[in-house]
Amino acid sequence: MSTVTSQLSISLDGYVAGPEQSLQDPLGRGGEQLHEWVYGLETWRAQHGLSGGERGVDAEVVDEMTRDVGAYVMGRRMFGGGDGPWDETWHGWWGEEPPFRTPVFVLTHQPREPLPMAGGTTFRFVTDGVHSALEQAREAAGDGKVAIAGGASTVRQYLAAGLLDTLQLHIVPVVLGGGERLLTGLDDLRLEQAAVVAGPTVTHVTYRVLR
């Protein structure tokens, strides 16, 4: 069966977004610092249709985490477009050619027809919960991995349900002082360190989730 993985950038004080998150500012105050390590990388830029960028350890980490992903699952807030019934003109944050290039299952309470995009991404909207979304993603992924793309509350739901196999954290040396915590309400969670990669500015640690 497909491996189910997730990866997030996390501050040293345990936050995956800063304080005062809003629809306009989903990363919260200071939260963009969590992702600065990724924007200049060649692999990230290539996935987003941009040329150039840095190679190196971090680029390999990004390459590795997207390689062999056969389907993604994400929460509605990560897909965006606000709450309530769909504004059908909203096609996600990523323009007409999103970087996923696979089926992407979006968790939502509002039904919507599948939304095929350029470059191989199709957004499919799942209204019957995390187990169903994962089942559909596994089927779509075939031999590939299923990646839980985010946000944090979606990752937390999969962790809580015991459905995640590996969790990769990019540990960023910033202190946000508040915001959205990843590992909360998960006291029974048991993890085991599986791999460590030292980037130039952040540390990438992959954990196996024990059952």
Add this chain to the structure above:
Amino acid sequence: MSTVTSQLSISLDGYVAGPEQSLQDPLGRGGEQLHEWVYGLETWRAQHGLSGGERGVDAEVVDEMTRDVGAYVMGRRMFGGGDGPWDETWHGWWGEEPPFRTPVFVLTHQPREPLPMAGGTTFRFVTDGVHSALEQAREAAGDGKVAIAGGASTVRQYLAAGLLDTLQLHIVPVVLGGGERLLTGLDDLRLEQAAVVAGPTVTHVTYRVLR
């Protein structure tokens, strides 16, 4: 001038001690899991007068973090013996031959005569604050490092005062769900990753504190 360093084991959710800390249980519920990586190591055992133990990456980390330390500073709670006026029969948690083997400056509001112990450790009690304790420790350390031994609130005070040069975190894959947070009230703290060592079960990351 002496480098001022500190090192702590921290959970993935940012705690350096578990919930329900008390004088009897200073590590809090589950907190002992933060330190399991260290107890079997040859270097740790040797420092505590025990023979045998494991060698390897973690042992080298422990060796490195105690090498060249010329003086320690610790909070009263780490030294122990309860609050209020001293019970002069209390000589710390470490028996008659403590592992420090240097002067150790204990922050306290209660004056007490210096307490020389076997093996080179002398506990000195400082009643005029963190700056004074550090100044005395620097003088005692000579060319050696000054290590802020703990507990977390003492390390936090030195971080807040801008007096720490490096902070090493041993990132342990446990989730404590509550307890004592290290990096709280330190929103202005700026850190830079300096070194990463992957142990078999935990990751050791050294951060430079930027000013």
